[in-house]
Amino acid sequence: MPAYYKHPEWNELDTAVKETVALGDQIYLRFEDTIFYAQGGGQKSDRGTVSAEGNAYPLIKCIKDEHGDPLALIDSEHPEELLGKKVHLALDRPFRDTQMKLHTSLHLLHMLIEKHLGHDIENPITSDIEEDFAFNKYKNAVVEGVDFQMIAQEMNELTAQDIPVETWSDEKDPHYRYWKCMDTTIPCGGIHVKNLKEIGPVSLVFHSKKGNMTVQVRLG
Ligand SMILES: [Zn+2]
Numbered sequence: 350m351p352a353y354y355k356h357p358e359w360n361e362l363d364t365a366v367k368e369t370v371a372l373g374d375q376i377y378l379r380f381e382d383t384i385f386y387a388q389g390g391g392q393k394s395d396r397g398t399v400s401a402e403g404n405a406y407p408l409i410k411c412i413k414d415e416h417g418d419p420l421a422l423i424d425s426e427h428p429e430e431l432l433g434k435k436v437h438l439a440l441d442r443p444f445r446d447t448q449m450k451l452h453t454s455l456h457l458l459h460m461l462i463e464k465h466l467g468h469d470i471e472n473p474i475t476s477d478i479e480e481d482f483a484f485n486k487y488k489n490a491v492v493e494g495v496d497f498q499m500i501a502q503e504m505n506e507l508t509a510q511d512i513p514v515e516t517w518s519d520e521k522d523p524h525y526r527y528w529k530c531m532d533t534t535i536p537c538g539g540i541h542v543k544n545l546k547e548i549g550p551v552s553l554v555f556h557s558k559k560g561n562m563t564v565q566v567r568l569g
Pocket of ligand 1: 452453456528537538539540541
């Protein structure tokens with residue numbers, strides 16, 4: 350299991366380049382272990398730097414291969430020259446923290462909508478995280494009658510409290526992961542805050558267009 354799941358709080362890691370993988374016309378690096386979360390589930394790839402032999406290469410992105418294992422693309426003319434070399438990974442922590450807070454907020458939003466309606470609802474048509482906000486887009490019919498102002502108030506009550514968030518891997522398939530907060534468990538391979546109070550105040554911006562309701566979560 351990669352370090353980003355085991356130790357999401359790590360900002361740096363000394364590791365080595367285990368393999369180079371050609372995908373399209375680009376060469377990706379597979380590290381022995383990594384703190385860089387690969388993009389997926391609406392969450393953006395981590396940002397950071399890979400240093401080797403006195404050179405620092407910005408991380409362009411981290412993706413998952415066909416087995417769900419992370420591969421890194423760095424800004425280098427010849428990434429293949431790093432094969433077998435020791436490297437130092439440094440994470441852009443503020444960016445990661447924002448992504449974790451926003452991603453966890455979307456779970457909370459969905460959970461509260463279901464609580465209000467008193468039944469499970471289908472997943473959003475679109476769920477995405479931008480640089481400084483995240484959104485879920487639902488069919489209007491699915492969220493009809495939901496008072497989003499009240500949801501915003503309840504979200505803020507929860508994100509002000511000491512409420513733990515648990516995540517773990519499936520015993521049979523470690524790539525399959527779960528998220529649990531209060532009495533809700535959902536399958537999710539994303540990375541999350543460990544406690545709702547890390548999120549702090551949030552605001553919701555919602556608007557209905559062409560039969561769909563977009564609900565944005567903003568931090569602060
Ligand atoms: Zn998640």
